[in-house]
Amino acid sequence: MYGSLTLAATALAQPLPLRLGTGGAAEEQLWLMQAKPDVGPEQGKAYTLDVTRFPGTDKRFQAFEAGALDLATASANAAMLAASEGAQFKIIASLSRESTQGFSTKYFVKQDSPVKTVKDLKGKTIGVNNLNSSSHLWAKMVLEKNGLNPDRDVTFTPVSFPAQGEALRSGKIDVGAFPQPFATAEEMKGGVRTLFTSKDGVPFDEELMVVIASPAVLASKPAAVKAFLGDLVASTRYYNGNPKPARQALIDGKQVRISPDIYLPMADYYRDPSARVDVKALGQMQDLLVAKGFQRKAVDLATLVDLSYLPAK
Structure with missing residues (x-):
């Protein structure tokens, strides 16, 4: 009996794997979690990351919709479009914005x-x-x-x-x-x-890259997702406060293959230190997407965006 309880406790203590799909731009704080895992305290304890990098959003979404990923990065506009066409997921965090406070494409x-x-x-x-x-x-x-x-x-x-x-x-x-x-x-x-x-x-500020999560992982591994997002916030704050050491870590970890002379001093996107999505900005963009025919119908953003897995402000 005692041995069974010990085995059960050990199993419960094991970190839960999260399958994450990433892209190639404006996601540095996520890449930093691979290059510098100690940037957040929970990786390896509450969860582990199995990361696949994709060259484009389309392949990433295909893998996500096929159930091969639990979490993925996506452009905010592509996420709203996919949701309006019936894709099932939640937007759970913001990575970067096209903003007057930072770099613009x-x-x-x-x-x-x-x-x-x-x-x-x-x-x-x-x-x-x-x-x-x-x-x-x-x-x-x-x-x-x-x-x-x-x-x-x-x-x-x-x-x-x-x-x-x-x-x-x-x-x-x-x-x-x-x-x-x-x-x-x-x-x-x-x-x-x-x-x-x-x-x-588009003259107003807008969400650029966001993190989306499958309903399955939110239902089956909520604590792991919360721990992951807590580390994401820690990584974002470290990146914002220490851009050159953070970027050097990305170069050293082969997450970025660009000369330090180019990468270390570059202007960067605005990244909200709390990783919270600007729902009002999403609404402005969605209105534009629908008006211009990119998106056939509006999606309910109050249902699509779920910030409850992020640390409290």
Whole structure:
């Protein structure tokens, strides 16, 4: 009897595995939890992370919907679109924002490009990471503001963020979308210039990257999810307060493969230290997504967003 109780207690004390899918931009505090696990006290005790990095949002969502992931990162816009189409998940945390308080995604042309203004883009090709993505929406908004029809006057082509620089320099695209750290990397190489930014398209602050969770993991491992988010908040605060040591840890841990000369001093996105989602900003973006035809119908954000797993303020 005693042995059975000991085995049961030992089993209960084992950290629970969480399968996490990540991407390639604006998620540094999550990557830091791999490169510097001691940034949060609960990893290895309450939970463990099994992390898979995906080059694009589409493959990540496919794996998530197939049940291969418990948690995943997603652009806020893609998350709302997927939820409106029936995907089942909760948005449980914010990672980064496109904000006037930090870096905003840049759209580059080559330095010697004949494209001098947005109006010169008629007949040109614009690279975006995915169709119906945030980078697609921002570009469409800028085109409309400058009198162009984004459905007729330009061609949008999907190019992953890491491949945008080569696509631009080789002439496969005339304009590329560059989040960090790709924007700074291309600027340091030279030969590119900014044509517009995301905030020229959407002037208000908006959620950029969020964390989503499956209903199954929230039901079966709530304590592990809470512990994970507590560590995420700790990692965010460490990253915000110690950007250069945090970025060096990412380089040393091979989470980022960019020269320290580029990566350490780069301008960065705003990251809420509490990791709480700005639901009002989500509502503004959703109104725009629906109005522009990116999203067929609105989703109830009060149901979609669940911040109860985050540490109390």
